[in-house]
Amino acid sequence: MKFFKILLPLLLCIAWYKILNKSLNIKNNSIPPLGKFFSPSIGFWHNAWRDDRYSNQEISQSGYKGNIVIDDNNVPHIFADDTRNAYFLQGYIHAKNRLWQMDFSTRAAEGRISEIVGGRALEFDKVKRRKGFAESARNSVEVWKKFPESFALVEAYCAGVNHYIQSLEYADYPIEYKLMDFRPEAWTPYKTALFHKNMADVLCGRDHDIELTEAKKYFDADFNILFPENSNILDPVIPRGTKWNFNNVRKDSITATNPTGFIERDRENRIDGIGSNNWAVNKLKTVNKNPILCNDPHLSLTLPSIWFEQQIITPNSHVYGVTFPGIPGVVIGFNEHIAWGVTNAGWDVMDWYAIQWQDKSKKAYQYDGQWIPTEYRIEKIKIKGGTEISDTVKLTKWGPIVYDDTHPRKDLAMHWIINDPSTSCEMDVFTDLNKSKNVNEYRSALSKFPYPAQNFAFASDNGDIALTVQGNMPIKSDQQGRFIQDGSSSANAWHGLLTAQNNPFVLNPYRNFISSANQKSTDGTFPNYFNDGDFRDYRANVINELLSKNNDWTIDKMKEMQFNNFSMKAKTAIDAMLKLVDTSTIKNSPHYTLYQSLQNWNCNYDSTSREALVFDVWFDALYKNTWDELLQDTMKKNIKLPSDQSTIELLKNNPRFRFFDIQSTPIKETAVDIVNIAFDSTAKYLLTHPLIKNWSDKKNASISHLARIDGFSVKNLVSSGAADVINAHGSTFGPSWRMIVELTDQGPIAYAIYPGGQSGAPGSKYYSNMIELWRTGRYRKLNFTNSKDSIQSRISQITFN
Amino acid sequence: MKNIIFSIIIILSALFIRSEQYAIALQMLIAALAAFAFNIKTKISFALAFGIVTASVMSYLWFIKTTGTGLPAMIGNIFTGLTVANLIYLTAFISGISSGLGAWYGSAIAQFRNE
Numbered sequence: 074m075k076f077f078k079i080l081l082p083l084l085l086c087i088a089w090y091k092i093l094n095k096s097l098n099i100k101n102n103s104i105p106p107l108g109k110f111f112s113p114s115i116g117f118w119h120n121a122w123r124d125d126r127y128s129n130q131e132i133s134q135s136g137y138k139g140n141i142v143i144d145d146n147n148v149p150h151i152f153a154d155d156t157r158n159a160y161f162l163q164g165y166i167h168a169k170n171r172l173w174q175m176d177f178s179t180r181a182a183e184g185r186i187s188e189i190v191g192g193r194a195l196e197f198d199k200v201k202r203r204k205g206f207a208e209s210a211r212n213s214v215e216v217w218k219k220f221p222e223s224f225a226l227v228e229a230y231c232a233g234v235n236h237y238i239q240s241l242e243y244a245d246y247p248i249e250y251k252l253m254d255f256r257p258e259a260w261t262p263y264k265t266a267l268f269h270k271n272m273a274d275v276l277c278g279r280d281h282d283i284e285l286t287e288a289k290k291y292f293d294a295d296f297n298i299l300f301p302e303n304s305n306i307l308d309p310v311i312p313r314g315t316k317w318n319f320n321n322v323r324k325d326s327i328t329a330t331n332p333t334g335f336i337e338r339d340r341e342n343r344i345d346g347i348g349s350n351n352w353a354v355n356k357l358k359t360v361n362k363n364p365i366l367c368n369d370p371h372l373s374l375t376l377p378s379i380w381f382e383q384q385i386i387t388p389n390s391h392v393y394g395v396t397f398p399g400i401p402g403v404v405i406g407f408n409e410h411i412a413w414g415v416t417n418a419g420w421d422v423m424d425w426y427a428i429q430w431q432d433k434s435k436k437a438y439q440y441d442g443q444w445i446p447t448e449y450r451i452e453k454i455k456i457k458g459g460t461e462i463s464d465t466v467k468l469t470k471w472g473p474i475v476y477d478d479t480h481p482r483k484d485l486a487m488h489w490i491i492n493d494p495s496t497s498c499e500m501d502v503f504t505d506l507n508k509s510k511n512v513n514e515y516r517s518a519l520s521k522f523p524y525p526a527q528n529f530a531f532a533s534d535n536g537d538i539a540l541t542v543q544g545n546m547p548i549k550s551d552q553q554g555r556f557i558q559d560g561s562s563s564a565n566a567w568h569g570l571l572t573a574q575n576n577p578f579v580l581n582p583y584r585n586f587i588s589s590a591n592q593k594s595t596d597g598t599f600p601n602y603f604n605d606g607d608f609r610d611y612r613a614n615v616i617n618e619l620l621s622k623n624n625d626w627t628i629d630k631m632k633e634m635q636f637n638n639f640s641m642k643a644k645t646a647i648d649a650m651l652k653l654v655d656t657s658t659i660k661n662s663p664h665y666t667l668y669q670s671l672q673n674w675n676c677n678y679d680s681t682s683r684e685a686l687v688f689d690v691w692f693d694a695l696y697k698n699t700w701d702e703l704l705q706d707t708m709k710k711n712i713k714l715p716s717d718q719s720t721i722e723l724l725k726n727n728p729r730f731r732f733f734d735i736q737s738t739p740i741k742e743t744a745v746d747i748v749n750i751a752f753d754s755t756a757k758y759l760l761t762h763p764l765i766k767n768w769s770d771k772k773n774a775s776i777s778h779l780a781r782i783d784g785f786s787v788k789n790l791v792s793s794g795a796a797d798v799i800n801a802h803g804s805t806f807g808p809s810w811r812m813i814v815e816l817t818d819q820g821p822i823a824y825a826i827y828p829g830g831q832s833g834a835p836g837s838k839y840y841s842n843m844i845e846l847w848r849t850g851r852y853r854k855l856n857f858t859n860s861k862d863s864i865q866s867r868i869s870q871i872t873f874n
Numbered sequence: 875m876k877n878i879i880f881s882i883i884i885i886l887s888a889l890f891i892r893s894e895q896y897a898i899a900l901q902m903l904i905a906a907l908a909a910f911a912f913n914i915k916t917k918i919s920f921a922l923a924f925g926i927v928t929a930s931v932m933s934y935l936w937f938i939k940t941t942g943t944g945l946p947a948m949i950g951n952i953f954t955g956l957t958v959a960n961l962i963y964l965t966a967f968i969s970g971i972s973s974g975l976g977a978w979y980g981s982a983i984a985q986f987r988n989e
């Protein structure tokens with residue numbers, strides 16, 4: 074009994090300790106060990122206590138010197154003696170605010186999410202590894218090492234990140250580490266390279282080769298009508314009439330192969346809201362006779378935000394803008410002399426080749442009449458909990474076979490530009506751009522930018538405006554890479570890369586403005602073939618129309634323009650659709666009110682607009698009834714759908730087009746029938762969805778946490794904007810940074826906002842504090858200064874000595 | 875007096891031990907050692923430690939709730955919609971049980987020695 078009195082509490086202590094230290098898995102969600110997580114001293118309570126407490130700090134013996142003054146919006150202003158010290162400080166402050174985000178996104182690129190969340194991420198990891206991000210990043214770092222001065226800057230950045238990581242103990246880890254129960258690891262140039270590859274995946278990791286190959290077969294003679302390479306409303310990024318300084322590189326063309334078996338592929342979701350805008354007007358078009366540059370890149374909206382705002386001041390450079398936590402330098406911004414902004418060019422730089430195997434073992438494949446042995450790379454993927462699985466990746470001369478034998482994309486090799494060897498240190502681009510003073514230095518800095526191809530808008534205080542579409546552009550034969558190609562012939566390889574000097578570029582065009590909005594870079598006269606198949610024209614046309622007709626631009630007018638919700642798609646479509654409505658049958662029905670409201674609609678996608686909701690439902694029903702042959706047949710899931718733009722063109726110009734017929738009915742419908750059927754179903758939709766009252770209800774926008782943790786996300790955002798308007802804000806995408814810069818003789822005046830906050834710590838007052846300003850089209854004035862003293866409202870200062 | 879010193883020690887151990895791996899173990903161990911050293915009666919050791927630590931942790935967390943960030947509310951959402959108040963009770967309960975069990979064990983050893 075005496076022993077039992079000791080044994081009982083001892084056993085209970087051990088059992089309790091075990092319970093509190095065990096990770097649990099409930100409904101596929103990993104629950105961290107409760108003892109650590111709920112501990113008042115080291116668990117999430119410590120984050121709640123610590124995250125918004127700021128005090129001045131002095132840090133010595135880091136080997137680097139400088140000051141970081143943090144203003145009352147948690148924007149750091151870095152003061153350092155040179156770029157090396159500045160990048161150390163930048164790495165430190167990135168990590169201090171966004172360590173988990175940096176770590177998680179690079180682990181994702183590397184295919185290591187299963188280590189953190191378990192087996193449910195296995196397929197995701199496999200694809201990332203098969204695409205070769207890790208190997209590509211390692212190769213980039215080896216090239217960077219050949220440029221010691223540049224590499225030293227990257228290493229300084231990494232040292233800054235690591236200095237912060239080393240200062241942490243468990244209690245200080247960002248909350249996501251505690252929730253997912255893993256720990257930060259050292260930051261290296263390899264991780265910076267991975268971050269760059271990951272961004273390239275977001276911006277140039279898309280292609281439509283399979284879908285277009287199948288569409289070409291399916292639509293046959295109608296293919297070119299439905300998928301025009303140059304639409305009749307195209308107003309290209311580089312204005313028509315621009316002279317090119319080189320002749321046609323290739324005059325041959327390539328035909329698509331006819332691979333079979335690519336069936337039942339899940340159709341890629343049509344993601345609304347993707348796109349970006351930038352434009353600049355010269356002094357002839359502004360009230361103050363100063364150039365103004367605007368940029369709003371549209372990305373997947375996440376928390377923490379993809380961007381981090383900061384100012385960097387050294388004796389040789391003074392730059393303000395947004396940065397990617399993970400990469401040194403300012404990516405979008407301005408200095409004393411120039412401003413620049415980016416949009417995605419959308420070139421297809423990922424091509425797929427059909428491989429002919431020697432036999433089922435797939436140990437050799439045909440290439441120029443020979444059987445070439447397949448090479449292999451073994452990927453070992455750790456899974457949380459201790460297990461490890463191996464994945465064998467087949468490698469060909471074209472690149473990896475990304476998908477395994479159970480996937481519809483099996484037997485296709487991928488050639489992707491990011492896996493080609495680097496020729497320079499890409500990290501130099503932003504270092505050089507940040508200190509550029511004029512258009513020549515801007516061009517020179519950009520010439521090293523390999524991918525993802527971007528439209529770099531430019532304005533300078535000497536009055537120049539310019540736009541360079543920069544990225545490595547493969548030299549291609551006509552139609553090359555638009556479809557699946559035959560992988561057995563080296564003749565189907567790219568024919569090298571265009572030199573940067575020959576990339577599409579325009580300086581001070583006759584119309585006194587430059588702009589881009591993801592439309593095609595050039596018209597058909599450009600002497601090298603490039604494609605994407607998903608260029609959009611409406612948004613660009615609205616921008617160009619506004620910029621053309623107005624000559625009294627101010628910062629305030631630019632703010633209004635960035636928040637413009639007018640839809641040329643809606644205007645074009647609704648004019649055609651309303652004409653086809655049979656008003657005689659609806660005159661005395663409730664439908665007529667709907668009809669009348671649309672007649673008076675200004676085609677603005679305002680959050681409160683009922684008409685925008687009605688039009689969107691109506692057009693969606695029309696679209697689905699038109700392409701019912703493809704949407705309702707699972708065997709045709711891999712065929713690319715014609716765009717909204719092509720559908721509207723058919724409605725206007727070819728109302729008896731064969732695809733207007735609804736297959737499931739005995740009669741043969743035309744556009745008139747489809748429009749009226751869709752109108753009827755719209756009225757029914759509105760009756761059956763009483764809670765969806767306006768456009769914002771329908772869009773149901775949200776900003777999700779990067780790891781899709783609902784508790785850390787912002788849901789049910791009431792916001793204006795839509796996919797094809799300047800304020801291109803869809804349910805999950807939108808303007809990730811709105812910036813307006815006027816370059817005056819006294820220096821730049823800039824306003825900006827982004828949908829998030831500077832801190833990556835959920836719950837912090839700086840985590841999502843800018844969303845409300847952003848949502849309502851308001852801005853913050855940016856404090857461009859080279860004087861510490863002029864940053865009056867500050868929350869702390871960190872001094873490295 | 876010994877009860878007061880015992881209470882201060884176990885409160886400090888519950889609130890300020892920052893070891894990632896051993897925070898709970900150390901909290902229990904310190905409670906056990908303190909109960910042993912101060913010869914706390916077995917009949918009251920668990921209740922005393924549990925009560926004092928639960929109350930102290932609860933007070934401390936209310937203070938964090940009012941002066942800290944909005945994180946606890948977000949964590950509550952992740953844990954099936956728990957309110958911040960419930961998170962505080964849960965945390966205080968876990969801490970209280972840890973110290974209580976440790977103190978119980980320490981006092982049991984002390985009693986064993988005395989007998």
